[in-house]
Amino acid sequence: MDAELRTEPAVAVRGLKKRRNLYVWGTLFILPEVILFLIFLWVPIVKGIFYSFYTVDFVGGNHFTGLANYVSVLKDDLLLTSIKNTLLYIGLGIVIGFWVPPLVAIAVSELRWFQGAARIVSYLPSAVPAIVLYGMWMWFFDAVGPINSFLQSLSLPQLSFFSPHLAMPSIVFMETWQSFGSATLIYIAAIVSIPKDWYEAAEIDCASVWQRIRFITLPSIKTLMLLLLLLQVITTSQGFQAQLSMTDGGPNNATLTYLLWLNHTAFRDLDFGKASAMGSLMFFVLILLSVAYNIMQRRSERT
Incomplete structure (x- = not known):
């Protein structure tokens, strides 16, 4: 013992x-x-x-200026323009692009044949390099490009895709085509993980395709959709690459997003202190969005 x-x-x-x-x-x-x-x-x-609290000078040295950079950002006339364009970019991305991946994923998952080929085809646009993507779509959107040539053959009026009213929707449409494949594969993986017994029971009860989607598929991927929605909002709020490459913020600042304005401030105006203040403000806004998402997720888990 x-x-x-x-x-x-x-x-x-x-x-x-x-x-x-x-x-x-x-x-x-x-x-x-x-x-x-x-x-x-x-x-x-x-x-x-x-x-962000300094005037950055690589020759004469940095000088502390306190909140002067933040005041300069808040007083700049381009602030409201860039915020409005960024919100428009986010909103169009949600209205046009957010619903495409789950719809395509649900359609592919309902196929009886050729599911593998459909997955490959849906992902192919994501494999196009950015420089090729922008050059290709600038040709598509050109006044004598294939889209306007097709409209002209139908005796329809041509579209000015880079006009102040159509420039941002054109960019969102292009990015939706290029990026929906990756999100589609994520949704397909989530749909595949749903127990097949649920669908078999629904088919025994003579449930239609729409009823299976409404009462089984959509509730099962609701949390994933909220997560990808937050990630899309964060990603589109930082969008500037397509605007810089295709329109450089034009015409008449119609596509000047907040991050593109930050890029111009830093690398065109060489005002790195003000650009740092702009980046800091954006950083704190994105933190608030992440906190809001966590609160929403916890509430949904409790319910």
């Missing part, structure tokens, strides 16, 4: 040492990734917030 009592603490100590060694080795394995994460993500963020 005494021998058993003496061996129990020894076994407990060995188990504690084993768990501690596992934690130590696990920490050592992830330490390089954590260091790289800090160096290439958080250090630039902290330095950007730091420089």
